[in-house]
Amino acid sequence: MKIQQFFYGSDNLAYLLHHGGRALAIDGGAVEAILDYVRDRDLVLIGVTNTHGHGDHTSGTDRLVAASGAPYRDHRQFDDGEVIDLAGETITVRHTPGHTMDSVTFCAGDVMVTGDTLFNGTVGNCFSGDLEAFYRSIRLLMDRPESTRIYAGHDYVAASLAFARHLTPDNRAIDAYAARYDKHHVVSTLADELAVNPYLRFNQPDIIALLQSRGRPTETEYQRWEGVMSLE
Numbered sequence: 064m065k066i067q068q069f070f071y072g073s074d075n076l077a078y079l080l081h082h083g084g085r086a087l088a089i090d091g092g093a094v095e096a097i098l099d100y101v102r103d104r105d106l107v108l109i110g111v112t113n114t115h116g117h118g119d120h121t122s123g124t125d126r127l128v129a130a131s132g133a134p135y136r137d138h139r140q141f142d143d144g145e146v147i148d149l150a151g152e153t154i155t156v157r158h159t160p161g162h163t164m165d166s167v168t169f170c171a172g173d174v175m176v177t178g179d180t181l182f183n184g185t186v187g188n189c190f191s192g193d194l195e196a197f198y199r200s201i202r203l204l205m206d207r208p209e210s211t212r213i214y215a216g217h218d219y220v221a222a223s224l225a226f227a228r229h230l231t232p233d234n235r236a237i238d239a240y241a242a243r244y245d246k247h248h249v250v251s252t253l254a255d256e257l258a259v260n261p262y263l264r265f266n267q268p269d270i271i272a273l274l275q276s277r278g279r280p281t282e283t284e285y286q287r288w289e290g291v292m293s294l295e
Contacts, residue, residue: 064152064171066214067100068248069093074217075119076249078176080169083150085109088133089169089176090216092123098130108133109149112141114178114216115166138167159204161197162187168204174212175204182215183251184223184240186262189292198288205263209254218249223260230261230294231269265291 069077071093078089079097086106090113091097101108108131113120115138128135136147143158154171162179166187169176179187180197181204189197224244227237236258240251256263264270265287274281279290 064149064154064174066171066174066176068214068250069096069100070218071096071123072119074219076214076216076218077123078214079106080154080171080174080176081106081149082152085149087112087136087147087149087154087169088127090114090120090123090178091127092120094123094126094130097123097127101131110134110136110147112136113138114168114176114180115163117163117179120178120216139165141167157203159200161189161191161193161200164191164193164196166200168200170207173208173210174214175207176214177204178216180204181213181256181263182217182219182223183213183244183249183256184220184227184260186260187216194289194292195285197292198285201263201288205253205257207253209252209257211253212250213253213256214250218246220244220246220249227259227261230273231264234259234269261294262291 064082067079075092077091077093080087086108088097088111091111111127111133141156145156147154154169157168159166159168159180166180224241240255240259271281274290280286
């Protein structure tokens with residue numbers, strides 16, 4: 064399975080997953096660039112879909128459907144665990160509510176397209192208000208192999224690493240992460256996130272100590288998740 068990343072707007076990221084001449088567009092705001100890529104490689108676009116319904120992710124959906132003739136695949140209609148076939152390779156759709164209640168993640172081999180659920184270096188805002196659902200979603204993604212590559216909905220890396228340094232200034236992994244950052248191809252592995260991302264490090268001693276210093280309960284994992292989500 065191949066993945067192509069496209070930039071649009073100030074920091075939005077769109078994707079094509081493709082294999083064997085078939086492709087799926089996800090959060091396709093970079094309409095012209097996606098159409099050019101599909102045409103130049105003689106791909107058949109078998110669907111256009113989204114990670115969630117926010118306008119910055121759906122802005123190109125109608126135009127991409129109209130221009131390509133590809134069917135619209137409503138992300139809200141996917142069952143959890145539903146499989147999309149691309150010429151023998153599969154994409155599995157997982158429900159990952161939290162940022163919004165309609166958020167989904169697309170998993171294909173060693174790749175995850177996570178939308179605004181999990182960013183490179185941080186997580187999305189909990190606009191749904193359901194922190195428990197968000198916790199379960201993050202836990203689900205954390206259980207993927209550590210070699211899994213994370214492709215998110217925005218490039219927030221600089222601000223995310225600055226905040227991680229603010230919280231955990233002694234974490235040397237942050238500098239290594241920053242050195243690997245490529246603004247032209249924004250990706251990290253789950254191992255990178257487990258080493259750096261405060262919102263995935265709620266069981267680590269330095270994060271637990273930080274929460275305790277701020278008077279937050281840390282007895283259970285969920286309390287630690289709640290505490291991390293409250294940090295400023």
